[in-house]
Amino acid sequence: MKKTLITAVSALMLSAGGAQAATFAHGHQADGQSSYSHVSYSQQVNQDITGFEEYASIASVIDPSSFTVRVTENNVSNRVILFSDNYGRTQYKSVFVKKTGLLKVISQKGGGVLLQTTVTGNTAAPEAKPDQKPAQPASTISSLPEYKTLAAHVDISGLAPAVVSDNYNNRTILLKDANGRGQYKSIFVKRTNMLKIVDLNGGQIFYGAAE
Numbered sequence: 001m002k003k004t005l006i007t008a009v010s011a012l013m014l015s016a017g018g019a020q021a022a023t024f025a026h027g028h029q030a031d032g033q034s035s036y037s038h039v040s041y042s043q044q045v046n047q048d049i050t051g052f053e054e055y056a057s058i059a060s061v062i063d064p065s066s067f068t069v070r071v072t073e074n075n076v077s078n079r080v081i082l083f084s085d086n087y088g089r090t091q092y093k094s095v096f097v098k099k100t101g102l103l104k105v106i107s108q109k110g111g112g113v114l115l116q117t118t119v120t121g122n123t124a125a126p127e128a129k130p131d132q133k134p135a136q137p138a139s140t141i142s143s144l145p146e147y148k149t150l151a152a153h154v155d156i157s158g159l160a161p162a163v164v165s166d167n168y169n170n171r172t173i174l175l176k177d178a179n180g181r182g183q184y185k186s187i188f189v190k191r192t193n194m195l196k197i198v199d200l201n202g203g204q205i206f207y208g209a210a211e
Contacts, residue, residue, distance in 0.1 A: 047071050049081060054096045054103045054119045056200045060174060060182035061105055061114045061164065062092050063198070141173060146188040146195045146210040153197050153206045154184050 046068050049055055058064060058081075067083035074080075077099065083092040095104045096119070105115040141147050141161050150156065150173070159175040166172075169191065175184040187196045188210060197206040 050203070052079070052081075052096075054079070054094065056182075057103055057115065057117055057119055058094050058105055059198065059200050060185065063185075063187060063196075065204070067091060144171070144188075145193070146171070146173075146186060149195050149206070149208075149210045150186050150197060152211075156184075159183060 047070055049058075049064065049069055049071065055064070062083065064083065067085065068088070070082045070084065072080050072082055077097065079094075079096045079098065081094045081096075082090050083094075084090050090108045092114070093106045093108055095106070096102070101119045103115065103117050103119050104113055106112070107114055141150075141163070154175065156175060159177060162174045162176060164172050164174050169189065171188045171190065173186045173188075174182045175186075177183050182200050185198045185200060187198075188194075193210050195206065195208065195210040196204065199205050
């Protein structure tokens, strides 16, 4: 009788301990899921910066619509904007000094300054950038496959094109006015033959297959 009583008490204690452990594990898992969901949500924030005075200058060297945009600092002195890819990795950063109008767009991949300029209102006077090819007559791009479509949507007769990047995947052309300010930008995806044309003062004006 005594042996049977001891066995029953031991079984009861083991059962209670297992239930408590299961409850703890479930609570810990739930907390972990909740925390993960919060982190994922915070990374999906995408802010509209098209109303900022430095937007046109930023868009002259990168395409903000291709990134997740987040303003990390915005006070009376400075405004700092991060541009991240789909995996949350920061690719570019812009730093705008409001008092002087100085703007820098920095590549986080190589640490190089893509653009350093002074912004006045909605216009910018870009300084020379060592990593950007100088503007050339329109005839220099007339043999490119995207030229016909670009010329059909933009009057390039008074603009000077500059090929700012040309690699295995994409080619980006910046069309500048007589004062050296970017007015239009085209992005040609070679593999798919798709072309995007952006008015730097008004937004995207074409997206489709290049003729």
